[in-house]
Amino acid sequence: MISSLPDADWRHRPGLDALLKALGADQGLARFVGGAVRDGLLGLPVNDLDIATVIPPRSVIDRLKTAGIKAVPTGIDHGTITAVINGWPVEITTLRRDVSTDGRRATITYTDNWREDAARRDFTINALYADPITHEITDFFDGVADLKAQRVRFIGDAGARIAEDHLRILRYFRFLARFGDDEPDAEAYAACQAAANSLMALSRERIADELLKLLAVAGPLASLQLMIDGGILLPVIPEIDRSGLKRLRGLIEREAESGIGPSAVRRLAALLPPDPRAADQVGARLKLSNKARKRLTVALEGAATGAPPRNLAFRIGVEGAIDRILLNPAAPLDGVSMLTGWLPPRLPLGGGALIARGLQPGPDVAKALAEVQDIWVAEGFPDESRVAEIADQTVSKFQRARQ
Structure with a gap:
């Protein structure tokens, strides 16, 4: 050096x-x-x-x-x-x-x-x-x-330095993941374990900030393994355990295979139990932004094996669909490439067009429009001429039901 x-x-x-x-x-x-x-x-x-x-x-x-x-x-x-x-x-x-x-x-x-x-x-x-x-x-x-x-060491006595700022526990593992060789300094690791409960005195925003920074590092697995084994996260995020680490390992492999960069929120979703309500509770506890909490829950609300990728993306957003595909080991990864750079189209027809076709104004308009959209999405977003055919058929169906 x-x-x-x-x-x-x-x-x-x-x-x-x-x-x-x-x-x-x-x-x-x-x-x-x-x-x-x-x-x-x-x-x-x-x-x-x-x-x-x-x-x-x-x-x-x-x-x-x-x-x-x-x-x-x-x-x-x-x-x-x-x-x-x-x-x-x-x-x-x-x-x-x-x-x-x-x-x-x-x-x-x-x-x-x-x-x-x-x-x-x-x-x-x-x-x-x-x-x-x-x-x-x-x-x-x-x-x-x-x-x-590639050694991460506290200056002076590790325990004393942690006592000065409890956030240094989390910072230690982030820096170990980024600059270390995944082998912790024995004194530092022991001091972090001994002081883990002191994390409860920190604001949840500071904890979340450090955790997300760690998850954004290219290779966070070894540090997270040390944290789980040492009970570091137990006082503040007990939901993160070895099964979550296994899911994260699979996600990181799928991110690399699909050429998608790391997302800290997506990786957090992998670490948490596959339960959107539990994930939202963790997001609330960590005081994540509304956007991040929504992303966590959307990612964990269901598997990505049923609908075609673009159909799923139209319904829940491209980001959410990519998250679900990457998080689900059974979902084909070519779905990610199908969504990369894709913008969901807008249905080229509104309620007024259905009324112009003879549908009576009222609640049927919204229902019929939703049905038209469902068919349009299921058929892979066909052009306007096909949408017109779908609209004609749907209006006729609603009119017959009213007779």
């Missing part, structure tokens, strides 16, 4: 040089930190950029305004200012050290000591700094070596 930050496209984004100049990077007052450095060393794309600085937050705002850079006080109480350069947000945080923590939030004070700032971070691979000018890496806790060895 190299000890200087490699060149990459993200370091040449418009406006970044002006931002670094405003923050005094050429005087050693600011450094890249965290994920950008970690991912940069690995040659991965960098989307989110964090900068650490010795400059106090209010002075950061003043410097940015003087340089004509938009400054948003997104987390000023915790020392974070967001600079917006060419529509790209960059988080700038003053060096901090913890005064006290309660497992959910910390009371901090500012410092000019880079090591103190690094010591309050979670994992060694996230406590890496890079000088924007010289590109030299500052590594206080052997994070570069851990990154090379």
